[in-house]
Amino acid sequence: MSTMLRRLIVALLPLALAVPAAVSTPDVAEASSAARCQRTLPSYPILHLGDRSRAVRTLQCSLNDLGLGPVVVDGFYGRQTRKAVWQIVKNFEGGPPAHPFRINNGMWTLLFGCQLPDHQLSEGDHGHAVVVLQRALRAAGGTIVVDGDFGPQTTAVVKQYQKAQGNTQTGRVDESTRFILCMGGVIGQLN
Numbered sequence: 001m002s003t004m005l006r007r008l009i010v011a012l013l014p015l016a017l018a019v020p021a022a023v024s025t026p027d028v029a030e031a032s033s034a035a036r037c038q039r040t041l042p043s044y045p046i047l048h049l050g051d052r053s054r055a056v057r058t059l060q061c062s063l064n065d066l067g068l069g070p071v072v073v074d075g076f077y078g079r080q081t082r083k084a085v086w087q088i089v090k091n092f093e094g095g096p097p098a099h100p101f102r103i104n105n106g107m108w109t110l111l112f113g114c115q116l117p118d119h120q121l122s123e124g125d126h127g128h129a130v131v132v133l134q135r136a137l138r139a140a141g142g143t144i145v146v147d148g149d150f151g152p153q154t155t156a157v158v159k160q161y162q163k164a165q166g167n168t169q170t171g172r173v174d175e176s177t178r179f180i181l182c183m184g185g186v187i188g189q190l191n
Contacts, residue, residue, distance in 0.1 A: 001101075002061075012048055015074065015101055017019075024167065029181040030051050036057055036061075036071060036073045036075075037055065037057065037058070037061035037104035038058060038061075039058055039061055039062065039065075039112075039135060040131070040135055040146045041054070041055060042137075043067060043138070044058075044105065044108035044138065044139040046102065046103065046104050046191060047059060047077055047102070047103035048077065048101070049077055049078075049082060049101050050077060050078070050102075051076075051077045052075050052076050052077070054075065056075045056076060056077045056081070057074075057075045057190055059077070059081065059085075059111070060072070060073045060074070060075075060081055061073055062111040062112065062115075063081065063085070063111070064112075065115055065133070066111065066114055066115065066128070068084040068085075068087045068088070069084055075105075077101075082101050085101055085103070085107075088107075088110070089101075094179065101130045104129060104190055104191050105140065105141060105186050105191050106137055106184035106185070106186050106190045107184060108139035108140075109136050109139045109140040109181060109184045109185065110181075110182060110183065111139075112132055112133075112135040112136035112139055112181070113136040113180075113181025113182040113183070113184070114181075114182040114183070115132045116129060116132055116133060116136070116178050116181065117129050118171070118178075118182055120172055120173060120174050120175075121133055121150060121170070121172065121173040122150065122155075122172040122173070123151065123154070123155045123157070123171065123172075124150060125150040126148055126150065127148055128145050128148065130148045130149065130150045130154070131146055131147075131148040132153060133150070133154070133158075133173055133181075134146040134147070134148070136181045137154070137157045137158065137161060139180075139186075140161060140181070140186045140187050141186050141187035141188050142157040142160060142161060142187055143155045143157070143183055155171040156171070158170075158171050158172070158177065159171045160172060160187060161177070161181075161185075162177060162189055164185070164186070164187040164188065165177075165180050165185050167180070
């Protein structure tokens, strides 16, 4: 059997047997999980325990991105996903919210905002950090194309976000803007 065929079988066998990725080898788990992760959604909906959807997969991927897993990316908001969400909500100032496992626009913003790098982002920047910023801004209520390009549109939405938070509207993502994104601040009302 060729090496390439052997690798293909190893990669596909867990999927064929419906074995959770966490049970398979680490390389297969990462590849399998990455293939199912679509972090950019047209909108970030409210999720509840028991939900099954593509958005739950995005939630699970984002929890793994923050190191709160490992969470199997299966699209089911069950016990394992709830445990990872609890790692966030148990530390909320003033204690957990009334519905601690409800994923709303603030939680989506937090999930992406906490992934931002510890340096300023501004117009002219490109790449993964800008993609994560644009996801956070979309989740927060901004109308924005997620393309990894920090252009005039992203600058305008950053200013809109800063205004909504009562901050100086610089259009640059500095420490204070990153902090508020990571705290789940939104444009408008929490849903």
